[in-house]
Amino acid sequence: MATIKDVARLAGVSTSTVSHVLNKTRFVSPEITERVQQAIDQLHYTPSALARSLKVNQTRTLGMLVNSSANPFFAEVVQGVEQRCYELGYSLVLCNTGADSNRLGTSLDMLQQKRVDGIIVMCTRVNLTAGDLERHASLPLVMADWGPVDLDADLIQDSSQRGGRLATEHLLRLGHRRIGCITGPAGQRASEERLAGFEAALARAGLAVHRPWVVEGNFELAGGQAAMARLLALPDRPTAVFACNDMMAAGALRALADAGLHVPQDMSLVGYDNIELARYLVPRLTSIEQPKAGLGALAVDALLARIQNPHAPRRILPLEPSLVARESSAPLAI
Structure with missing residues (x-):
């Protein structure tokens, strides 16, 4: 050489x-x-990139931690991160944590050993505290969609409660009053905030939450299918359901098809995230849009700003959700 x-x-x-x-x-x-x-x-x-990094104390490499890059939502965010890194001349090291805190810790150790300039953390399913990240306090961090309130790192928030409210208000405008919800796992911030938005919209409409129609899922296809099957087994069914992410909504569509029911004629359905798959489901899925490519680019820009100015005050950067109405939701048939 x-x-x-x-x-x-x-x-x-x-x-x-x-x-x-x-x-x-x-x-x-x-x-x-x-x-x-x-x-x-x-x-x-x-x-030699290594020789240059030793000289300037920068590797122009960023790390990113996600639950699973195979999940369409995370995959689309990662694509936005990679695109922004490419535009700015940075490389990206991606680590899948499998929603496991031990694996997350191991990945953080590896990224620090590789001397990455900073890390984007997007692990909504791992409940950590600032103490869990104490050994990596010297690494600039940006938390995307999750973060301990006492951690000195920038945080990008997806305004999940507002998104849950938008989804439910859409169904209310269509005339539905018997509305169910397939939540994510209990104890996870995104799941709880979307459920809180659902409950707030019903309360504003003067409606009580019918607890049997609130069923816990797991943010995956199988969880959505199983949750919808439980709703369909009830003697008194809702006429519309808000699923707290698109993967569960897709699983719910499978359960409805297996039961011989049609969407939206027999039940309206709204998802969350507006992943690319939502446009190709049958029927096309109404969903709450999160600007995934924008989230990825914002995370990179925020991290580079933090690297340049490590002592700047912590920033909370909100992302505003919006409703994308498609064929899976329709006015209540009387």
């Missing part, structure tokens, strides 16, 4: 001149620059 000394020897210049050409740190005449570039091309020389 060619070295910078080989390039300098072939070009007939010093190694410092080659360095100036590569890093554009000093003016070098066009003639010498061309000779250096020809030598680089001839030798197929690639500068």
